[in-house]
Amino acid sequence: MPTPPAYSLVATDLDGTLLRPDDTVSARSRAALALAASAGARHLIVTGRPVPGIRALLADLAYTGLVVCGQGTQLYEAGNGRLLRSVTLDREAADTALGKIEAEVGAVFAAVDQDGVDGVTLIEAGYRMPNPTLPAQRVGSRAALWERPVIKVLVRHPELGDDALAAAARGAVGDLATVTMAGPGTVELAPRGVDKGTGLALAAESLGVGAERTVAFGDMPNDLPMFAGSGHRVAMGNAHPELRAAADEVTLSNAEDGVAVVLERLFGDTAVAAGHGTEATPGRGTAVTPGRGTGVASGH
Numbered sequence: 001m002p003t004p005p006a007y008s009l010v011a012t013d014l015d016g017t018l019l020r021p022d023d024t025v026s027a028r029s030r031a032a033l034a035l036a037a038s039a040g041a042r043h044l045i046v047t048g049r050p051v052p053g054i055r056a057l058l059a060d061l062a063y064t065g066l067v068v069c070g071q072g073t074q075l076y077e078a079g080n081g082r083l084l085r086s087v088t089l090d091r092e093a094a095d096t097a098l099g100k101i102e103a104e105v106g107a108v109f110a111a112v113d114q115d116g117v118d119g120v121t122l123i124e125a126g127y128r129m130p131n132p133t134l135p136a137q138r139v140g141s142r143a144a145l146w147e148r149p150v151i152k153v154l155v156r157h158p159e160l161g162d163d164a165l166a167a168a169a170r171g172a173v174g175d176l177a178t179v180t181m182a183g184p185g186t187v188e189l190a191p192r193g194v195d196k197g198t199g200l201a202l203a204a205e206s207l208g209v210g211a212e213r214t215v216a217f218g219d220m221p222n223d224l225p226m227f228a229g230s231g232h233r234v235a236m237g238n239a240h241p242e243l244r245a246a247a248d249e250v251t252l253s254n255a256e257d258g259v260a261v262v263l264e265r266l267f268g269d270t271a272v273a274a275g276h277g278t279e280a281t282p283g284r285g286t287a288v289t290p291g292r293g294t295g296v297a298s299g300h
Contacts, residue, residue, distance in 0.1 A: 005039045005267055007215040009207065011200055011226060012259060014047040014054070015131065015183055016219035017236055021255050023133055025061060032260035032267075039267040044068065044203055046196050046216075046226055048182040050113040050121070050151060051076050051083070053134050066206065070113060071180060071190045071222060072199030073151040075206075081117060085202065088115050089191045091146040093176045094153050097189055098142075100172040101155065105165065109156045110142065115149040127156055130185035153177075153189040162187055166221070180222040181240070188222070197225025204229070215266065217251075217259050218243055234262050 010033070012018045020026055033043050046068040047054060054069065064079035075085040094112075102108055109127035114120050121136040122145050123129065129136050139145060145153075157165045166181040169189070173179055177189040204214060216223070216230035219239040227233040227246050235247035236258050244250055251258035 005036075005041050007213055007232060007266060008041050009044055009204060009209040009214040010036050010041050010263065011044045011046050011214055011216040011230060013196075013218040013220075013223050013226075014045060014049060014057070016238060016254050017217050017223075018045075018259050019057075019254065020257075023131075025057075026257050026260070028257045029260045030061070032257075032263035036263050036267045041267060042207060042209070044200070044207075046072075046200055046203075046223075048186070048188065048196075048222055049134070050074065050119055051117050052119060053121070055081075066203045068196065068199035068203055070151045071178075071182065071188060072195045072197065072225075073190055075199060075202055076117070083117055084206075086115055086151065087191045087194050088149040088151055089153065089177060089189065091150060094150065094189060095142070095146060097169075097173045097176040098153065098155070100174075100176070101169050104172045105157055105160055105168045107158070108165075109158070110145060111136065111154040112145045112150040113152050113154070115151050119148075119151070126158075127154070128185070130183060151190070155187045155189065156185055181220060182222040183220050195225040196222060197229045200226050200229050215262075217262070219254065234259075 018025060018029060037043065042065065044066060048071045050070045051074055058078050067076045067078055069076050073087045074083060077084055098110055109124060111121060111123040111127045122139050123136045124139055124142050124145060162181050166179060166187045169187060170179045175192055178192055178195055180188050180195065182188050211229050212231040214230040215232040216226050217234045218226060219236040221240055221242045223243055224246055233247045235244045235250045237251060237253035251262050
């Protein structure tokens with residue numbers, strides 16, 4: 001009888017991790033995810049992007065499982081396009097939090113991700129999207145950011161670096177929101193007590209997978225809570241120093257397919273023993289397609 005893999009859940013961040021700098025998933029990474037799936041492991045995407053910002057990618061990957069989106073605020077089922085859970089940020093508290101941050105560091109530029117599968121990213125004057133490939137709509141005033149429920153707020157400062165802004169925001173915001181740094185130019189406010197770790201825990205519970213059976217990949221401090229809920233923690237070669245310090249190992253960068261390098265090592269022998277060594281063709285076959293077999297009846 002084949003030996004089961006040491007890890008049955010592969011949790012990956014997207015930007016700076018699974019995605020290459022051009023926002024694509026390489027053929028090698030696709031093959032490595034298929035290899036892990038053929039060995040019996042599930043792929044779980046855990047991303048700061050809201051649902052609308054990843055649907056095209058999910059379709060490209062033929063991903064039909066659960067996805068943790070919006071820094072843990074959303075649990076999305078890809079196969080039927082259904083939100084299983086969504087936590088919104090109190091808009092009055094968010095506006096107050098921005099005021100407190102500005103009292104500490106001066107004027108900031110803000111954006112919000114609206115709630116829902118069709119929510120829009122709204123940006124106020126002066127805010128520049130860190131990833132220009134993601135859609136956004138400009139609004140005429142900050143008050144317009146709060147017209148519909150939001151899951152998180154994105155904050156930029158004209159002069160302060162990300163680490164300094166995140167530290168100042170944590171000190172100013174207190175218990176009004178969870179502050180995290182999600183990438184270059186991306187400091188975010190999420191509902192208090194909600195992060196990638198809470199999202200991962202909810203998804204893993206639904207899948208019946210314990211933390212000790214989860215291997216997680218990330219690159220930024222917002223991945224620290226996800227690391228805390230995983231049995232093996234892998235930082236990318238391009239990762240922030242805080243995440244590298246918390247990792248069990250550091251792989252190559254996202255530009256060098258660092259996720260694939262580790263998955264090939266972890267699951268190669270298991271897949272061969274299970275008789276799937278030659279079947280892990282990227283993007284082909286329901287038995288080995290990344291994100292399938294999540295135990296959700298209707299799929300992402």
